[in-house]
Amino acid sequence: MIASEKTTRFQKFLKEKNISSALIFNFVDIFYFTGTIHGNVLYVPAEGESLLFTRRAVQRTKEEIETGQAVAFSSFKEIKPYLSNLGEKTGFLLDATPAGLYKKILSDLEIDEKRVYDLSNDLKFFKMVKSPDEIEKIRKAGLIVQNTYEELQNSIVPNMTEYEIAIEVEYLLKKNGHLGENRFRGLNQIGLLTYVLSGANISKAAVHDTPYGGTGTAKAMGVGASNRIVREGEVFMVDSVGSFEGYHNDNTRSFIFGEIPPKVLKTYQDLFEIYRFIADEMKPGSICEAIYLSALEKVKKMGYENHFMGLGESRVGFIGHGIGIQVDEFPVLTRKFQTVLEPGMTLAIEPKIFDEEFGGVGIESTFLITEKGSRILTGLKEDIFQI
Structure with a gap:
């Protein structure tokens, strides 16, 4: 449009x-x-x-x-x-x-x-329903993240810090066409290009509305990648927003150096089941709150009620949000949000499971609501990136 x-x-x-x-x-x-x-x-x-x-x-x-x-x-x-x-x-x-x-x-x-x-x-x-031109820009923003994550595997090694990995991610994002800024509407939302979080930092609470925050490298920043060393066998999350001609595409993937521990793999497999459940529920006529409550019921049955979307005070009450010219748009998959999904809406869904032992795993992708259901707007693989 x-x-x-x-x-x-x-x-x-x-x-x-x-x-x-x-x-x-x-x-x-x-x-x-x-x-x-x-x-x-x-x-x-x-x-x-x-x-x-x-x-x-x-x-x-x-x-x-x-x-x-x-x-x-x-x-x-x-x-x-x-x-x-x-x-x-x-x-x-x-x-x-x-x-x-x-x-x-x-x-x-x-x-x-x-x-x-x-x-x-x-x-x-x-602004919820996007035009074909806007959808294409959101798709291209996702391609920036896809290329970045695929190339990242060849440029990072164990014993780098979160911050050093974040530097590589930001370099690749910009090399692949990122505008250099992510735009939010909410007050005091920090538009980092990427979050790289590992271990206990994954569930570190932050003031803004996210299930994780990280510590950053100083209190003046307070969120994002820190100087914590990421070692072999440790899972870490990379959460990046692509930006193309002012439009955004939000993607989180879990990474690990070396073999995936059995508990991490099982947790991720369960998380992926929840992720696909949410994606399948997103279709024209579905109500945002109903999708959210159905997902919570599934999470409860799977035994992750106290570990879903944060731990303790860091837990948040949503599983997805609209995205477009800003990262935090309507509609929102949360309680009391009665908006009915329509073709042309674009939403990022971001289920995450946290664990006191290894930190947690997450996945986030941006989807388009179509006449038949939802379709992911990137070709990014959905498995754990094993390096």
Whole structure:
């Protein structure tokens, strides 16, 4: 779906909600609707041409913008004469607009806060179904990770640290075409290119919403790969997000140097059964919460209830999430999420089983919902990578 089609569909949505216009400040959302990140304020009226106001790189913005008109400005008060359709209800993305900026905009544009409508969740639902063009970009993002993991086997050896392995992963990701940044919507989500975690670090709790965090190399980072040495016979997880032209594909695989211990192999085989169960449940008409609860019931029957998706305080209450122009999109496979799956949705499912003895195993892949069910958007092998 090209930018103009997204904007047209969004304008139709605004009309249905009786919203006169929307003001967007987040550069990721600006990119989604215009094809460029070089703008400061995007004005989308329910009818008429959208305007992208930019303070710097004006000529570049005019060259890159795919729909609407780029307009130079130096202060917010200057743009008020252009906003002919603020009307009775103006949409803001309050989840992605800093409070100070929001207050300044209300003041400079003389917008009564009673007329503000928060579009945050609406836009998340709006972006769930992807176009063929978006799906192809997500597939290519997955190919970056696939090539990286396949090449990684030839560039790492036992007794490297997690951080040294992470350096190799990041190098290969970029060599294979990664943009160099992963984009999240959630507050304080750290967009590392990869997590490499082993042993007790696999289940180390972190502040952000993930079943594992790792320790990082310093408290100032607090998550990710550490200086822990990964030895032969130790399982370790590599969790990387591919990025192609702004779209993401999330993949975790378990790796090991040498032979796979019987307990690790059995745990992984059970995990893979859960993973395939979730993938098979994802089909048009399925409800996100129902998939989640069915998976939990299966986990309980298999005896992993207290070891699934984290240990102790690190346990999280989801097994999958939407993915696209940001890593943490809707829909979410969790409690109380009643969204019905539709063809064109893309979700990363990420079951993980943790163990006090060897750390844990995990697998994550990005899937496309099709008319018939779900289809993985990468050719990456699903076994443990044995080096």
